[in-house]
Amino acid sequence: MIQQRIVLLSAAGLAATFLLAACDSSMDNTSSAPAAVTSVPATSVPATPATASSAPSGATTGLVAEAVKGGGDVVTDDKGMTxxxxxxxxxxxSKWTCSGECTKTWIPVIVRNSVQTTGVEKSLLGTVHRSGQTQLTLGGWPLYRYVGDTAAGQLNGQAKDRMWYAVTPSGQKLTAAG
Structure with a gap:
């Protein structure tokens, strides 16, 4: 099934790059107007992996829709983390409420410039500004990584405290393991 998806996605050319708004130094946690979107073939703008020296630990350059064992279709970052x-x-x-101690467990997904996507509805992407950084949103929902996921494809944060859910490619929360 994954191979079929890869072939279909490749054949359809469903990769795009998004130019996101520059970081705002405002402490405001409400979103601004949607960022400008530019579609280009995936091969013309390669994803550049975030490194500790060039981006914060929560930074990402890619979103991928993929099947995760025990969870169905979810969105992962460029390293395969749910x-x-x-x-x-x-x-x-878009408004974030996870701050302070919360962000030590739930790491905001921070973007600097552009994000490459595969299988994620590009019109649903956006950003919200938090403490001088730009957090990625999907379907208006701010995105996070769970510190308890230590390897690609894990769903250890799923339904945590009945408030945290893996996000699907359409921006909905994953409500049942599939």
């Missing part, structure tokens, strides 16, 4: 959304956050307008 991304989550928090039920206490607000999608419209």
């Amino acid at each position: 991304l989550y959304r928090y039920d206490k956050d607000e999608p419209s307008p």
Whole structure:
């Protein structure tokens, strides 16, 4: 099934690059207007992996929709780590509520410039500004990584505290293991 998806996605050319708004130094946690979007073939703009010296630990350059064992289709970052959304956050307008100690367990997905996607609905991508950084949103929901996921494809944060859920390619929360 994954091979079919890869072939279909490749054949359809469903990779795109998004130019995201520059980081705002504002402490405001509400979203601004959607970032400008530019579609280009995936081969013309390679993803550049984030490194400790060039980006914060929560930085990402890619989103991928993939099947995760025991979970169905979820969104992962460019390293295969499952991304989550928090039920206490607000999608419209995007507003984050996880701060302080919360961000030590749930690491905000930070973006600097562009994000390459495969199988994720590009029109659902956006950003929200937090403490001088730009956090990625999907379907209006701010995205996070779970510190308890230590390897690609894990879902250790799924349904944690009945408030944290893996995010699906359409921006919805994953409600049942598939």
